[in-house]
Amino acid sequence: MTSIMTKEHRIKYAYLLRGEFRNCLICKVEFYAIPGNIKKGKGIYCSRRCYGQARSIFTKGVSCKWNKNRIPWNKGKKLPEQSGIKHHAWKGGTKRMLSTPEYKLWRTSVFLKDNYTCQICHKKGYVEADHKVPWSLSKQKRFDIRNGLTMCYECHKIKTFIIDKKFITYA
Numbered sequence: 001m002t003s004i005m006t007k008e009h010r011i012k013y014a015y016l017l018r019g020e021f022r023n024c025l026i027c028k029v030e031f032y033a034i035p036g037n038i039k040k041g042k043g044i045y046c047s048r049r050c051y052g053q054a055r056s057i058f059t060k061g062v063s064c065k066w067n068k069n070r071i072p073w074n075k076g077k078k079l080p081e082q083s084g085i086k087h088h089a090w091k092g093g094t095k096r097m098l099s100t101p102e103y104k105l106w107r108t109s110v111f112l113k114d115n116y117t118c119q120i121c122h123k124k125g126y127v128e129a130d131h132k133v134p135w136s137l138s139k140q141k142r143f144d145i146r147n148g149l150t151m152c153y154e155c156h157k158i159k160t161f162i163i164d165k166k167f168i169t170y171a
Contacts, residue, residue, distance in 0.1 A: 019043070026050040102143055110148030118152035120159075128156045
């Protein structure tokens with residue numbers, strides 16, 4: 001960015017200009033720095049390009065967030081004040097039920113019962129197992145094969161997020 005004001009213009013319009021003219025630290029081009037930037041200590045580069053060049057010069061060899069080889073100081077370390085029972089999301093050490101062998105067996109048997117076909121639109125392909133009576137409402141029917149229904153992704157989304165939300169109110 002070059003300055004378009006000549007010295008005569010600067011003298012003539014000096015009462016309008018409250019900032020000052022400075023030379024860029026990188027490209028040595030004269031530019032006008034506005035007062036707000038001067039107060040904040042920002043008026044030292046003429047453009048974002050020069051600012052970027054200055055950052056790359058001054059941060060070479062320094063580990064920063066752009067350095068891909070940097071290893072965070074806390075990688076692999078646990079925070080004892082936020083782990084286990086002290087964590088805000090602690091649920092008593094329960095295991096996720098969807099990863100248990102019982103759930104996987106229930107899911108595959110529901111698929112076999114329905115021949116890997118969506119029971120709503122009769123599409124084959126990517127299918128999901130759904131509970132007719134929702135998981136959270138009945139512990140007895142969680143692994144009952146008659147409570148399972150094979151659905152494609154679209155039908156499952158409609159059933160779960162539209163139909164079930166109307167009839168089930170969670171406390």
